[in-house]
Amino acid sequence: MKKVGVLAVQGAFVEHEQRLAQLGVSTTELRQSSDISESLDGLILPGGESTVQSKLLRELNMFEPLRELIDSGLPVLGTCAGLILLAREIENDAVDGFASLPVRVQRNAYGRQLGSFHTVARLNSTDGSRDIPATFIRAPRIEALLDKEVQPLVELEDGTIAGVRYKNLIGLSFHPELDEDLSIYEQFLSYE
Ligand code: GLN
Numbered sequence: 001m002k003k004v005g006v007l008a009v010q011g012a013f014v015e016h017e018q019r020l021a022q023l024g025v026s027t028t029e030l031r032q033s034s035d036i037s038e039s040l041d042g043l044i045l046p047g048g049e050s051t052v053q054s055k056l057l058r059e060l061n062m063f064e065p066l067r068e069l070i071d072s073g074l075p076v077l078g079t080c081a082g083l084i085l086l087a088r089e090i091e092n093d094a095v096d097g098f099a100s101l102p103v104r105v106q107r108n109a110y111g112r113q114l115g116s117f118h119t120v121a122r123l124n125s126t127d128g129s130r131d132i133p134a135t136f137i138r139a140p141r142i143e144a145l146l147d148k149e150v151q152p153l154v155e156l157e158d159g160t161i162a163g164v165r166y167k168n169l170i171g172l173s174f175h176p177e178l179d180e181d182l183s184i185y186e187q188f189l190s191y192e
Contacts, residue, residue: 001075001189004042005030007066009056011048011081015177019185020044036065042075042188045082047137047175050095050107053081058096067098073168075191077184083171084140091143101169102147109141121162121174122155123183133179134162140173153187 004020006013008029017027027044030036043066045053057063070076070086078086078101085097089104108115121134134154142161145152153170154163163172163184168191176184 001025001041003028003040004044005036005040006044007046007053007062007082009060009062010052011046012079012175012177013044013046015175016044016046016077016079019177019182023182023185023189025189030062030066031060033061033065036062036069040069040074042077042191043069044188045076045078045085046177047080047082050081050084050097051093053085054096067100070098070100070169075188076169077188078169078171079175079177080137080139080173083142083173086169086171087140088146089144101164101166101171102145102150103142103164103166103171104144104146105140105173106143107140108138109143110136110139119156122157123163123187124151124153124155125183125187130183132176132181132183134174134176135178136162136174142171142173154184 086101087105088099091106116137123132150166152161153165
């Protein structure tokens with residue numbers, strides 16, 4: 001992948017850019033509709049506040065062009081609020097997102113005291129499985145997989161699915177950009 005667009009209207013986008021730079025991949029910030037182009041090789045939807053992001057995307061006329069890219073098969077990594085924007089169903093709220101990823105999520109679902117925490121998760125990739133660090137911040141929980149092609153990509157010890165892959169889309173409950181481990185980015189970048 002040569003150039004990845006990172007949605008940069010709100011939230012934790014800078015850290016994603018730093019992680020990709022570590023892997024030698026260049027990024028471009030998507031702040032307005034004219035930043036969105038066919039020449040992008042991938043897209044990152046960062047964490048932040050999904051309601052705010054959804055509103056801004058519409059106000060800035062970025063929603064439709066992004067949805068077209070997502071549905072055209074462009075590799076997409078959505079983290080936390082980004083997962084909410086990708087999800088087909090949101091259990092406890094009306095966030096108007098892309099609805100491209102057949103999962104049901106619940107916003108802010110990891111409880112009050114546990115709103116933010118750090119743990120070790122299991123990454124199940126095609127080239128084997130391994131432990132990775134995972135940081136959760138008022139995270140959405142993946143409650144159900146709504147299509148048999150949705151694969152659990154990351155699981156917690158208690159069996160909670162914290163990340164999925166579906167065709168060109170990866171959706172994660174947590175924030176890979178806040179830890180040193182780059183495995184999630186390697187998964188994202190290796191999508192053919
Ligand atoms: N709680 C946020 C939301 O519902 C997501 C939090 C995050 O992205 N870290 O949009």
